[in-house]
Each structure stands twice: as C-alpha cells, then as structure tokens.
Amino acid sequence: MSVGGVRLAALGGKSEADLPTPGRRRDTMSMLDSKYRAVRSLTHSLAANLSAEDQMVQSCPEASPVKWHQAHTTWFFETFVLRPFLADYKPFREEFHRLFNDYYISPGEKPPEKHLRACFSRPSLDEVLAFRTYVDGEMGRLMARPVDEEASKRTMLGLNHEQQHQELMLTDIKHAFFLNPLAPAYEQGSLDGESGQGMPTLRWHGLEGGLIEIGHGEKVEDPLVFCFDNEIPRHKVYLEPFRIASRKVTCREYLEFISDDGYARAELWLSDGWETVKLTGWEAPLYWERDPADKTGWRVFTLRGWHGLSLLLDTPVCHISFFEADAFARWRGCRLPTETEWEFAASQEERSGNLLDARRLHPATAGGERVDQLFGDCWEWTASAYTGYPGYRPFPGALGECAGSFMSGQMVLRGGSCVTPADHVRATYRNFSQPWTRFRFTGMRLAA
Numbered sequence: 001m002s003v004g005g006v007r008l009a010a011l012g013g014k015s016e017a018d019l020p021t022p023g024r025r026r027d028t029m030s031m032l033d034s035k036y037r038a039v040r041s042l043t044h045s046l047a048a049n050l051s052a053e054d055q056m057v058q059s060c061p062e063a064s065p066v067k068w069h070q071a072h073t074t075w076f077f078e079t080f081v082l083r084p085f086l087a088d089y090k091p092f093r094e095e096f097h098r099l100f101n102d103y104y105i106s107p108g109e110k111p112p113e114k115h116l117r118a119c120f121s122r123p124s125l126d127e128v129l130a131f132r133t134y135v136d137g138e139m140g141r142l143m144a145r146p147v148d149e150e151a152s153k154r155t156m157l158g159l160n161h162e163q164q165h166q167e168l169m170l171t172d173i174k175h176a177f178f179l180n181p182l183a184p185a186y187e188q189g190s191l192d193g194e195s196g197q198g199m200p201t202l203r204w205h206g207l208e209g210g211l212i213e214i215g216h217g218e219k220v221e222d223p224l225v226f227c228f229d230n231e232i233p234r235h236k237v238y239l240e241p242f243r244i245a246s247r248k249v250t251c252r253e254y255l256e257f258i259s260d261d262g263y264a265r266a267e268l269w270l271s272d273g274w275e276t277v278k279l280t281g282w283e284a285p286l287y288w289e290r291d292p293a294d295k296t297g298w299r300v301f302t303l304r305g306w307h308g309l310s311l312l313l314d315t316p317v318c319h320i321s322f323f324e325a326d327a328f329a330r331w332r333g334c335r336l337p338t339e340t341e342w343e344f345a346a347s348q349e350e351r352s353g354n355l356l357d358a359r360r361l362h363p364a365t366a367g368g369e370r371v372d373q374l375f376g377d378c379w380e381w382t383a384s385a386y387t388g389y390p391g392y393r394p395f396p397g398a399l400g401e402c403a404g405s406f407m408s409g410q411m412v413l414r415g416g417s418c419v420t421p422a423d424h425v426r427a428t429y430r431n432f433s434q435p436w437t438r439f440r441f442t443g444m445r446l447a448a
C-alpha cells in the first residue's frame with residue numbers, strides 16, 4: 001500500500017513495530033467515523049431552530065449566512081479530503097468549488113467577495129442540505145477503506161474547522177437577530193436563575209513562573225490527537241512571578257467602569273482604542289442598550305432574547321474589544337495576562353466550564369476557590385500579539401492558510417466561550433482577533 005510506504009519514509013528511524021496494528025487502524029477509523037457523525041449532526045441541530053429565511057441573513061460584513069456556513073464546511077471536506085483521496089469521487093456540483101471557498105488562495109479561482117454572501121439565494125437551502133448529505137455519504141465510503149494517515153489528519157482538521165464554524169453560526173445569527181426589530185430569540189427559555197446568586201469574591205492567585213513550557217506537546221502523529229499548527233512547537237519560556245484573578249470580570253464591575261466615565265477618559269485608553277471610541281461612539285459593550293425599565297438602566301441582548309442587565313450583573317462581561325478590556329484593566333490598576341501566563345495557569349486546571357454542550361448560550365456565574373472559569377463563558381483577551389511560536393511551520397499547502405496567514409495585527413484570545421464545542425478547546429488553543437472587534441463572545445480576566 002503506497003500509504004504504508006509514505007508512513008515508513010515519514011517515520012524515519014522508527015521500526016515497523018511502532019506502526020499501528022490492523023486492529024488499531026480499524027479502531028482509529030471507527031472513532032474518526034463516530035466523531036465525524038457527531039460533529040456534522042451538531043451543525044444540523046444548531047441550524048434546526050432557524051428558518052430558510054433566517055439562514056440567508058448576513059447582518060454585517062464580518063458575518064456569514066448560516067446556509068453559507070453549512071455549505072462551506074462541506075466544501076472543506078470535498079476540497080481537501082474527497083477530491084485528493086477518493087479516486088472515483090465526483091464533485092456534487094463543480095460550481096460549488098469556487099462559490100463556497102472562504103479565503104483560501106491555493107485551491108484556485110478567487111472566491112466571491114465575502115460581503116455578497118447574502119445575495120446567493122441559489123443554491124437553495126434544500127440543495128445545500130443535499131450537498132451535505134452527498135458529502136457525508138462519500139466521506140463514509142472513504143472512512144470505510146483502509147486507513148490513509150493524511151486523509152485521516154485532514155478529516156480531523158475538517159471537523160475542527162467545522163466546530164469553529166459552529167461557533168460562528170451562533171455568533172452571526174445573534175447579530176442578525178439583534179438588528180431585527182422583532183428581536184427573535186434563537187433559543188426559547190430565559191436566563192432566569194442567575195439573579196441573586198452573586199459572583200464569588202475576586203481572589204488573587206500568585207504563581208511562581210520560572211522556566212516553563214507552553215504549546216501542544218502530545219503525539220500529533222496520532223490521527224486522533226489534533227492541534228492547529230499555531231499551537232506547536234512546544235517550547236520553553238521564562239515567566240516572571242505573576243498574579244492572576246480567580247475569575248473573569250463581571251458585568252457589575254464593568255458597569256462601575258462605565259459609571260466612572262470610563263468611555264470618556266482618554267488617559268485610560270491606548271491611542272488606537274481612543275480613536276476607535278471617538279469614531280464609533282461606543283459607551284458600553286456590544287449588545288448593551290439603554291433601558292429605563294431595568295434598575296441598572298441597561299438591557300442586554302442574548303441568544304435567548306433581551307434581558308435586563310440586573311439579571312446578568314454577576315455574569316462575565318462579554319462582547320468587549322481588546323481596547324475596552326485593556327482600558328478596563330488600566331482603570332483597575334491591573335493589566336491583561338499574557339498568553340503564556342494564561343496557558344501556565346490553565347494547564348494546572350481541569351478543562352471544563354460553560355461551553356456549547358451546556359447549551360446555556362450565555363456566560364454564567366462562576367464558582368470555586370481556585371483560578372476558575374478559564375474555559376468557556378467568553379474568550380479572554382490576552383496582552384499578547386498573535387505570532388508564530390519559535391520554530392513555527394504552517395501546515396503544508398493551502399491548509400497553512402488556516403492560522404498562519406493571520407499572524408499580523410491580531411491579539412490572542414484564550415479559553416473558548418459558551419458557544420464553543422467542549423471537545424474543541426484546550427489549554428494550548430490559540431484563537432485571535434483584531435483589537436477593535438467585539439462581535440465574538442469575548443471578555444477578560446485581570447492579571448497583575
């Protein structure tokens with residue numbers, strides 16, 4: 001088998017005894033097949049609340065229609081797995097190759113402009129769903145064959161890519177429903193139960209630091225162990241002693257910043273941040289709106305519709321930009337943690353939290369005595385610019401465009417959010433965004 005030949009060459013000094021046994025190969029493919037079905041079916045269930053019209057909406061240039069997300073994630077498997085690895089594969093419809101490309105340059109023709117995606121009333125939602133079913137059938141055919149290591153790795157990459165888009169589907173539809181005067185709720189049921197619980201007192205934890213290692217260090221040659229190329233190589237970093245907050249910053253604390261004229265005091269802001277405040281007229285996080293009916297004077301739009309801020313005061317503040325997080329930290333006489341500090345703290349904690357699987361779809365009150373709430377609720381802005389680790393090498397070919405092509409002008413986000421699938425995030429996971437964006441579920445934690 002040619003694949004075996006490639007494996008042996010790639011393994012270099014390793015003996016054949018190190019290679020997976022046929023039984024292990026079967027297990028690997030059956031686990032991959034199970035994961036494939038689970039991820040694809042979650043996308044389907046996330047879209048089930050939405051009508052065909054809902055799935056057409058693109059409320060701002062940063063967003064994409066849910067129908068497009070469903071098609072684009074399928075395009076990824078067709079382009080990077082089925083076309084190269086299933087010899088008798090026939091594309092579902094050749095025009096989709098260009099239509100549902102995102103930004104990848106290598107696959108060929110330049111894709112249509114992103115801001116035009118809501119114009120694509122054709123193909124219909126039914127045809128996009130037929131595309132998904134067709135590709136699922138062909139992926140099943142591929143995964144029933146003897147294992148091909150590269151195809152397996154790309155399948156894992158495609159599944160992790162689809163999980164990123166699951167988060168984007170909810171992020172994008174939230175914005176669309178926010179702008180709709182009818183203010184539809186994506187999910188029924190209020191966020192009742194938070195009021196009066198009270199956020200635990202913020203505690204400071206001192207960590208020694210020293211010469212530590214960060215980055216993903218597990219055996220990435222195992223097809224079932226996945227990380228993005230931006231998480232490796234694992235490497236040494238010297239860390240000065242630091243203190244980190246036990247939980248994220250709450251809406252109650254952020255409201256104090258607003259009440260203290262935080263948005264009107266230039267001395268609290270980075271220069272670009274202050275320019276952004278003047279340009280945009282920001283006076284609160286995205287999705288906060290003045291509401292005299294609530295005793296705080298504000299209400300907040302969530303995936304479960306509008307809620308008075310008084311109900312959410314002790315939950316983490318969400319949908320703030322890096323500029324706002326940085327200004328708040330300065331106002332409190334603190335700073336944001338670096339990504340190294342964050343990962344060092346997170347590597348000592350359990351990977352659990354209010355993630356998509358909890359289906360709350362909004363940040364929740366934290367508990368616990370340790371450095372808590374690192375995973376889930378909302379991504380945490382760090383003080384670190386997004387660049388490659390020492391010795392960084394992008395995935396080969398077009399797949400290197402996933403993470404490496406964005407290493408300029410972005411800040412690192414860590415920890416996942418209430419719309420991140422639980423098995424997608426980990427301590428080494430590096431998300432990133434431009435410092436003025438607050439469209440995603442982004443919040444903060446203090447360090448000193």
Ligand SMILES: [Fe+2]
Nearest residue numbers: 072102161165
């Ligand atoms: Fe994508």
